Amino acid sequence: MNRLLNTGLALAALLCAGAAAAAVDYKIVTASEKGTYYAIGKDLARLVAPEAGINLEVLPTSGSAANVKLLRYEPGVKFAVVQADVFQAFVDRSGAGNAEASTLIRPLRVILPLYNTEIHYIVRADSPYNYLHEIKDARINGGLVGSGAALITHTLYRMMFGGPVPEAQASFLSNEEALVKLIGDKSLDVVVVAAGQPAPLIANMKPEAQKFIKLLKFDPSHPSARQPLSTYAPATVRAASYPNLLSEDFTTISVGAFLVTYDYNTRGTVDSMRAFGRALCQNFERLQEQGHPKWREVKLALPELGPGWSYYSPTARELRACTPKKRCSNEERILGLCN
Structure with missing residues (x-):
């Protein structure tokens, strides 16, 4: 009996270790720790990323312009919260022929418009x-x-x-x-x-x-x-x-504020980002109930973007097909009507 118990515990430990090893370590750049962008990042790390198999580290920064550069060049940074006028300023300067602005902004993609x-x-x-x-x-x-x-x-x-x-x-x-x-x-x-x-x-x-x-x-x-x-x-x-x-x-x-990423095309990263899109859909109601009050102003709709802006295709496909989980009432749970 003890041998069976020990074997079972060892197997459980191996399974847990395997699950932990499967998670990927990503970062999101926000703004000051006392600001709303940072709170939004913490909500995503707590309520969305784990279901996508992502350990999401939330980094405080000096703000949106710095976030664009960090997303472009800092290893491990896969997400950024960026102010709309900052993003547009880079787009405008790129369009005017500024090579550095073009290098920074052209490969960046929008996951979701957030709030004002x-x-x-x-x-x-x-x-x-x-x-x-x-x-x-x-x-x-x-x-x-x-x-x-x-x-x-x-x-x-x-x-x-x-x-x-x-x-x-x-x-x-x-x-x-x-x-x-x-x-x-x-x-x-x-x-x-x-x-x-x-x-x-x-x-x-x-x-x-x-x-x-x-x-x-x-x-x-x-x-x-x-x-x-x-x-x-x-x-x-x-x-x-x-x-x-x-x-x-x-x-x-x-x-406006936007959740932004890079135009990743390697298979592992694309799979993780697609999983993040699904997890964002499935946990959106939790974000609105348990996260910062600003989540109540966010919609999962993907409105048309201006010239020079593009959605990230893998997450956009997930969000456009999104059917959020219906929350289960206590009565439905008792009757066995919840999946």
């Missing part, structure tokens, strides 16, 4: 600024070089005011460093945080924060908004996202 990322413009509570169109002469921190926040800050400024942010008024600090300077020595006037609401950095602030900071509004009807609205979209920041800071909803500006 709200752009939070933070100022001191006693600031004279209340709207984005009032910050022309402000000292602005757009985030780290390579981040999506930095690109949108400078792109929006140029669109709204007809020129670049003056060098003397621009800084490229992390959000945390910038907020210290905003409130501490007051050497900054505006800190820009690009993160889907609720952005952890802001949501985790205590009620006392109302004494020190406020968020700027975006006025879509203001003349300066005309050009930005050709690329970006208005979005509602909900008081429920930041109950310690807000008493009512207001309008800001937002930009």
Whole structure:
């Protein structure tokens, strides 16, 4: 009996070891650990990747522009969360003949459009600024070089005011460093945080924060908004996202986010990516229920993309054929009606 038991345990151990060995190690590049992109990556690693036989490591980065390069060149990086305007900026520069931009962006492919990322413009509570169109002469921190926040800050400024942010008024600090300077020595006037609401950095602030900071509004009807609205979209920041800071909803500006990969064609990688697409389909409801609130804004539909953008065929086929698992109620389980 003991021999049989030992044999059974040994066999079970071998099977478990074989299953573990079969998993592949991939990485996803996101943004700051306190940002929404990082939370999205953690959700995919926890709720999707294991079913696809993938050990998915979530890497914090400086943001979208850095993610494009990491996806292109960093070993093991198979997924990236990229801001739409960053991706488009590379496409535009590629189309204009920039060889480096072309090398970076041409082999990249979209797995799934995600959600709109709200752009939070933070100022001191006693600031004279209340709207984005009032910050022309402000000292602005757009985030780290390579981040999506930095690109949108400078792109929006140029669109709204007809020129670049003056060098003397621009800084490229992390959000945390910038907020210290905003409130501490007051050497900054505006800190820009690009993160889907609720952005952890802001949501985790205590009620006392109302004494020190406020968020700027975006006025879509203001003349300066005309050009930005050709690329970006208005979005509602909900008081429920930041109950310690807000008493009512207001309008800001937002930009789309995409889950992106490379145009892999080796059999093993294609098989893993196809399995990821199936697992994403089958676990999508779990993502919406157990993941970051932003998952509730995501759809598995694959809308038409603009020129220079393409879907990754192996995952696209899986998602277009997707029939998500129907969740089983307790009553159905008791009656034996669940597969």
